[in-house]
Amino acid sequence: MHEYSLATNLIEILREEKKKRNIKKILKVELEFGKLASAEPLIFKEIFDIIKKDTEFEETELIIDLIEPEVKCLNCEKDFKADTFPFLCPYCENMGGELLRGDKITMKSLEIIKD
Numbered sequence: 001m002h003e004y005s006l007a008t009n010l011i012e013i014l015r016e017e018k019k020k021r022n023i024k025k026i027l028k029v030e031l032e033f034g035k036l037a038s039a040e041p042l043i044f045k046e047i048f049d050i051i052k053k054d055t056e057f058e059e060t061e062l063i064i065d066l067i068e069p070e071v072k073c074l075n076c077e078k079d080f081k082a083d084t085f086p087f088l089c090p091y092c093e094n095m096g097g098e099l100l101r102g103d104k105i106t107m108k109s110l111e112i113i114k115d
């Protein structure tokens, strides 16, 4: 399952951050989760909350901010929001466009206790 490997991945990233920055405890991790990312945010959170129990991040709270995808029309060059394929420009009705944001999962912030 894709969400499972992403959640395992997040644990690894937290572990590296912890080591690198001398963090005693990570209280909260906030992710920006694009609506077009190839994973289901609720399932991802569920899995993270299960697998964290076997790690030092048992008490780490996961916050997910859903990001509305933004597309740039290649015809009229206006930006618009779209969360389904194919993208249809509301201004000139051109089909397609360049995705500017909303297909990635990125770490936004960490709330920590320093060592």
Ligand SMILES: [Zn+2]
Pocket: 073, 074, 075, 076, 077, 078, 089, 090, 091, 092, 093, 094
């Ligand atoms: Zn357009």
